[in-house]
Amino acid sequence: MTQDTSSTILPSYVLDDSVPAYRAIQGFVLEMIQGPDYGPGDRIPSERALAEQLGKNRMTVRKAIDGLVAQGLLERNSTSGTRIPMPRVMRPIDARTSLGITRIIQSGGSVAGNKLLHFEQTRASTQVAEHLQIKEGSEIVMFRRLWTVNDTPCCIETSHIPLDLVPGLAAEDLMAGQSLYGLLRERYGIGTVTGERQISVAAGSQMETRLLGLPPGSACLLLRLEVCDERGRPIEYMRSVNHPGLVMFKTSKAEMTG
Amino acid sequence: MTQDTSSTILPSYVLDDSVPAYRAIQGFVLEMIQGPDYGPGDRIPSERALAEQLGKNRMTVRKAIDGLVAQGLLERNSTSGTRIPMPRVMRPIDARTSLGITRIIQSGGSVAGNKLLHFEQTRASTQVAEHLQIKEGSEIVMFRRLWTVNDTPCCIETSHIPLDLVPGLAAEDLMAGQSLYGLLRERYGIGTVTGERQISVAAGSQMETRLLGLPPGSACLLLRLEVCDERGRPIEYMRSVNHPGLVMFKTSKAEMTG
Numbered sequence: 001m002t003q004d005t006s007s008t009i010l011p012s013y014v015l016d017d018s019v020p021a022y023r024a025i026q027g028f029v030l031e032m033i034q035g036p037d038y039g040p041g042d043r044i045p046s047e048r049a050l051a052e053q054l055g056k057n058r059m060t061v062r063k064a065i066d067g068l069v070a071q072g073l074l075e076r077n078s079t080s081g082t083r084i085p086m087p088r089v090m091r092p093i094d095a096r097t098s099l100g101i102t103r104i105i106q107s108g109g110s111v112a113g114n115k116l117l118h119f120e121q122t123r124a125s126t127q128v129a130e131h132l133q134i135k136e137g138s139e140i141v142m143f144r145r146l147w148t149v150n151d152t153p154c155c156i157e158t159s160h161i162p163l164d165l166v167p168g169l170a171a172e173d174l175m176a177g178q179s180l181y182g183l184l185r186e187r188y189g190i191g192t193v194t195g196e197r198q199i200s201v202a203a204g205s206q207m208e209t210r211l212l213g214l215p216p217g218s219a220c221l222l223l224r225l226e227v228c229d230e231r232g233r234p235i236e237y238m239r240s241v242n243h244p245g246l247v248m249f250k251t252s253k254a255e256m257t258g
Numbered sequence: 259m260t261q262d263t264s265s266t267i268l269p270s271y272v273l274d275d276s277v278p279a280y281r282a283i284q285g286f287v288l289e290m291i292q293g294p295d296y297g298p299g300d301r302i303p304s305e306r307a308l309a310e311q312l313g314k315n316r317m318t319v320r321k322a323i324d325g326l327v328a329q330g331l332l333e334r335n336s337t338s339g340t341r342i343p344m345p346r347v348m349r350p351i352d353a354r355t356s357l358g359i360t361r362i363i364q365s366g367g368s369v370a371g372n373k374l375l376h377f378e379q380t381r382a383s384t385q386v387a388e389h390l391q392i393k394e395g396s397e398i399v400m401f402r403r404l405w406t407v408n409d410t411p412c413c414i415e416t417s418h419i420p421l422d423l424v425p426g427l428a429a430e431d432l433m434a435g436q437s438l439y440g441l442l443r444e445r446y447g448i449g450t451v452t453g454e455r456q457i458s459v460a461a462g463s464q465m466e467t468r469l470l471g472l473p474p475g476s477a478c479l480l481l482r483l484e485v486c487d488e489r490g491r492p493i494e495y496m497r498s499v500n501h502p503g504l505v506m507f508k509t510s511k512a513e514m515t516g
Contacts, residue, residue: 035463039482039497040456042385049384087458093351093509126307127300194511198298200345201459201479201502205293219477219502221459224297228511239297244459244477249507251351253452253486 021056025064028054030073033084040248041086044074087248088149091223093197100179101157105149113148114177117156117211119170121163128160131226131237139163143174146211153212154246160237165190180236181227190235195227199249208241220244279314283322286312288331291342298506299344302332345506346407349481351455358437359415363407371406372435375414375469377428379421386418389484389495397421401432404469411470412504418495423448438494439485448493453485457507466499478502 019027033044044050047065051058065082068074075085091104105112122142129136140160147155159180161169166188173183184190202222209218223240277285291302302308305323309316323340326332333343349362363370380400387394398418405413417438419427424446431441442448460480467476481498 034461037383038385039460039480040458043388045384090456093457125295126303127296130301196511197509198348199351199457199479199507200298200505201477202297203292219459221457222297247458249457251455253454 021060022064022067025050025054025056025061026067029064029068033073038084040084043081043083046081087246088152089154089242089247091242091247091249093199093223093249093251100181101147101155102177102179105147105154108149110149111151112177113151115146115148116143116171116175117146118142118144118158119174124160124162128237132160132162132234134162134234141166141169143171145174145177147177149246152243152246154243155240156208156211157238157240161235165235184235190229193227193229193235195225195236198224200224202241204241212241212243214243218244221247221249223249279318280322280325283308283312283314283319284325287322287326291331296342298342301339301341304339345504346410347412347500347505349500349505349507351457351481351507351509358439359405359413360435360437363405363412366407368407369409370435371409373404373406374401374429374433375404376400376402376416377432382418382420386495390418390420390492392420392492399424399427401429403432403435405435407504410501410504412501413498414466414469415496415498419493423493442493448487451485451487451493453483453494456482458482460499462499470499470501472501476502479505479507481507 029044029050032038033042038044045053047058047061050056050065051061054061065074065076069076069082072085074082076082088108088110089101089105090108091101102112102114120142122140123137124132124134124140126136128140129138132138132140134140139162141163142158142160144156144158146153147157166184169183174180181193184193200222201219203217204212204214204220206216208220209216212218212220214220221242221244223242225236225238225240226234227236227238229235287302287308290296291300296302303311305316305319308314309319312319323332323334327334327340330343332340334340346366346368347359347363348366349359360370360372378400380398381395382390382392382398384394386398387396390396390398392398397420399421400416400418402414402416404411405415424442427441432438439451442451458480459477461475462470462472462478464474466478467474470476470478472478479500479502481500483494483496483498484492485494485496487493
């Protein structure tokens with residue numbers, strides 16, 4: 001077996017005999033995939049290459065990788081090698097289309113679920129009023145839905161809509177994960193709607209992290225939307241808190257300038 | 259002064275006499291703006307409204323807000339009220355255009371700076387080779403640049419390009435924050451390029467968080483790009499690690515469906 005590691009600086013624990021060899025290899029691989037060169041979906045070097053690089057037995061490398069696969073930290077595919085798993089929900093944020101989250105999850109081959117957490121008629125706070133360009137204290141409908149991918153919570157979306165745009169809107173209308181925009185179109189005659197999206201990192205609130213199964217204060221992928229009707233009138237202000245390990249946003253191919 | 263707080267549940271510390279009143283108000287406002295209803299750019303209630311809601315003197319409320327403004331946690335504007343500051347860099351991720359980061363920062367009225375941190379000819383790792391659709395171990399150029407907004411580090415971008423596409427590319431070519439795509443176009447005749455972008459939350463590496471002035475392990479806003487030339491040949495794989503408090507991505511108005 002090749003023991004030539006001259007081109008690699010190995011961390012000391014890989015050479016430390018007091019640590020079981022497969023554990024040391026796991027430490028090395030974890031450090032590698034959490035480093036700046038690797039990201040979701042990336043393939044890691046083959047077991048043969050790792051065995052050579054680390055000067056370890058190939059069966060031991062296999063045992064180490066098996067352990068990481070069992071923990072869900074890697075995925076093994078017979079034809080395309082061992083990879084870092086992709087997030088389970090890839091949300092397109094193209095300028096042209098924006099599918100509802102149910103269809104996005106389903107098109108990724110997973111099972112989408114949802115739950116209406118909250119529905120109320122309330123009054124607009126200072127900041128909600130500003131997003132909706134209505135007077136502070138105006139009546140609005142506020143509702144919050146939780147989305148799951150294969151029964152794991154991945155996203156909490158909170159919508160605010162001026163009440164006068166959606167008279168008679170009730171919790172039942174939103175309980176089965178119905179498309180809000182479909183409902184606006186079909187029942188309220190609010191046609192093509194457009195939105196400007198902002199994506200950032202934000203600490204989830206205590207309620208949000210608890211519902212997403214994350215430690216308190218965890219950073220989440222935040223999406224904020226202001227949706228307008230075809231005449232430019234604001235119809236919805238929405239905040240979407242996404243699980244950082246399960247959700248990723250992506251654009252389609254775009255021209256690069258600058 | 260109105261003391262009607264019947265519609266608000268006040269946290270106990272607002273009523274606790276052992277805490278200076280302005281401190282208690284600051285605690286209340288901080289909890290409010292860090293909660294799920296508020297986000298960057300949002301306006302908070304007026305000092306008069308807060309004084310009424312909390313049953314406190316308006317001068318004390320002003321002192322509390324002054325303190326938060328001095329800490330940079332709020333911004334006061336004589337015409338549009340007091341707001342949560344916006345991130346200083348709003349990066350458009352439209353499907354049509356994507357400006358270089360220098361121009362994005364400048365168009366926001368800030369001063370852009372940059373520093374070439376690293377430049378080398380090296381060999382493609384397994385995963386870089388896969389992104390660039392070249393053989394593992396092929397020669398590539400790898401470089402890393404740090405971007406600043408008003409002298410504060412906001413973004414670290416690491417590019418990988420097959421060496422045979424950019425013969426003679428040297429560190430000097432990239433030291434003044436030059437546009438890579440301009441260089442590809444003008445010197446190498448690589449025309450219109452398109453890229454697919456992925457946006458996620460990821461823990462920065464130790465080096466990255468240190469350079470961005472963040473605590474180790476901080477969650478950053480990660481952008482990954484695969485750029486192709488007009489014939490679809492991959493020409494660059496890029497990883498961009500963005501400061502979570504200074505950078506936000508945004509789309510222009512897009513049609514909402516689903």
